[in-house]
Amino acid sequence: MFQTKTMKFDQAPRYHHCVCFTWCINCWFFSCQEYTMTVFLHQSWRDDRLSYNHTNETLGLDSRFVDKLWLPDTFIVNAKSAWFHDVTVENKLIRLQPDGVILYSIRITSTVACDMDLTKYPMDEQECMLDLESYGYSSEDIVYHWSGNQEEIHGLDKLQLAQFTITNYRFMTEMMNFKSAGQFPRLSLHFHLRRNRGVYIIQSYMPSILLVAMSWVSFWISQSAVPARVSLGITTVLTMTTLMVSARSSLPRASAIKALDVYFWICYVFVFAALVEYAFAHFNADYMKKQKAKLKASRQSGEVNVKNAIVLFSLSVAGVNQELAISNRQHRAPKSLPGSYGSVAVETGETKKHQESNQEKKRGLKSLFKPIDADTIDIYARAVFPAAFAAVNVIYWVAYTM
Template sequence: MAKIASVDKQSLLQYFVILILLRDAWCMFGNKLYRQKEVNYRQEEKKILDSVLGVDVYDKRIRPSGLNSTESATLVDVNIFIRSFSNIDDVKMEYSFQITLRQQWNDGRLQFKNRLRGMEDKIRYLTMTDAAKVWMPDTFFRNEKIGRFHNILQSNLYVRVFPNGDVLYSIRVSLTCACSMHLALFPLDKQTCNLDVASYGWTMNDLIYRWKETNPVQMVANLSLPGGFKLDGFGNQNCDVKTATGAYSCLRVELTFARQLSFFIVTIYVPCFMIVVVSWFSFWIDHKAVPARVSLGVTTLLAMSTTQASINSSLPPVAYTKAIDVWSGVCVTFVFGALLEYALVNYASRSDAQRLAKQKEAKERELEHAAFSADRIEEGGFPMSMDPLMRRIEGAPMVPPGALLQPEIPVHRRHNRFFDYFRNIQFRAKMIDVISRVLFPVTFMFFNVIYWSYYLTQESETSKVK
């Protein structure tokens, strides 16, 4: 019995070993079969490409036929994906950004449905990195100044050929495009810049561009713009054009850039406002302190002139007046007016001094005359103004004796504290300073109300153009 048990154990062990060997063999055969299928799948793609792009079958110089007939125009669907903005230049009137341009059209010569042989799930499309092997539309950007392709590490483009003959061409491009800007409302303006996509040689009889039905223009989320701008909106439309050589299809992307007003308030408006307010401090300085008032007026005027020059240097020279020109010009005028006010005060102070000198001389003469009259009264005579006989001798009109004895009747008038305050000021120079303390701030605030009410309600000229 022990011998029988040991024999059964050995046979059972041999049986398990055989099963393990069979399992390993089956796995190796399955992996080999899978790799063989994979190799056949890749080889099938190569065979399809060779068959549809053969020299005797396909000629890239010939335009694909339209949907209706060979004579109809080729339709190219366009989609643009905006990746980033690198610069928006007001002086050169241009903007730079990076996009991905996608174009899709149908080329019946590239169909390979009948060559799939049950591999529809495996071969959904064929991908190529050499766009020179198939026909390509001669697309160009009308308002492009500088453009470049990206070739790191490989050329950033691909061509996909679908079984029904559709061709998808995608490429990444960096562009610097011209943008005609109207700066009359700067920095409260909005600028609309365009990107025009058109065919260079094919007319509308041969090639027609059209926007993709869904999401023709796409953009990166949370896109940031340079130069104190923000993206206010974007859209797409057609811009077909007729020239001397024919009519050409064109697509246009409209990008609306709005300036961030907070940036310009902090960097332009607030500093100018502060300079104007500082120039008013001279109204509270004594007019006799000539160095202090002159240095304050000249310093603020130079600071305002420097600020205005720096603003103009960052903008192109245009033939019309900009909103910032009005603001800076009025601020310069107020600062210059404060300096002229001191010139007027200085002149008035000298006039006051001359007037005081004359009044002092007149009082001295009156005192001398009163003393002389008192001496004559003490000697028993009469003052010249009271002796009727002397009046007749001198030929002067007589003053009735009773007139000197009549008491004066006081006249009661209502007093105005405001006018009494100015009436009681002894010097006209001080009166000019007091008036300027009120006149300059009130006038400047009135200007601010008009300025902001007008320019904030105006619409940019570029936004009116459709």
């Protein structure tokens, strides 16, 4: 044992120091890939140079004595920033027991890095760590371990987090190997977090579901009400776009595709599909109207052609009769004249066969691309869209919550 008379109190003793840690948390805030916490860090070790026997009372030392004592050079390995509190005085406490055991308590606020996997956001569960390590003393000089009665984190039962619920935590002791410096003791606090989903269901999921359901209202609106259906479809699409943009502004920035992004796009596709459905139904309705108009015009044209054929036939018969009468007078056989009855009959038969073959070809092509009645499309959409959306929701929630 090294004699205290030959050393100053601010020098490290030449034997193993055992530093015990106790946590007391009173504030915790999480953001993207980091969290900020305010803790009371209690460190305890024994320094025989400071033992005394003239009294059994524990001495409370002022924070001004901190600079005169040897202190472990503990630092937070994964901290981005940290600071001590000094209002109204420095939040430091030193208690000295007769056997030389020192209790050193400090209040720290630190922003600590935490690598979060956000692919299942906001149904994600995270594991964050807080690593403590000696900066300059290796395992040959100092030993770290958690206090023996460290069964829980003090203040955790009263701690309420806005975004997460702490489901479990554990303490670990590790030995870090560095080739150039040796082995350094490290204490780690691992805590498991489950994100609170209620606020996301109210703010993001429910409005998206209602917007998709509102887009289905157009299936019950008449096809002739073009302004009503178009305005409803465009309104739902624009509202869904606004909801996506506003929600993404509050989401943590990450390159990964998050579960909430996937759901937004699912809803956006269904809303946009409802608008496309009306465009398709309206196109079919307009096409069928044009086809009916063409059919009516062709029927009228056919009737005119029949009347013209009858007139031509009558004129042809009259011409043949007149020719026969003239031939009888002149005592010679009638010649076959162009435009006679026989030629008319032959030409009419050939033309009819050609027209029938063309009509059969057109019917074969039309049967492949037969338009569907617009009302029938709406009837199918009333059943297909809700069923498809329900099936996609089941797949989505099972995939991201299991």
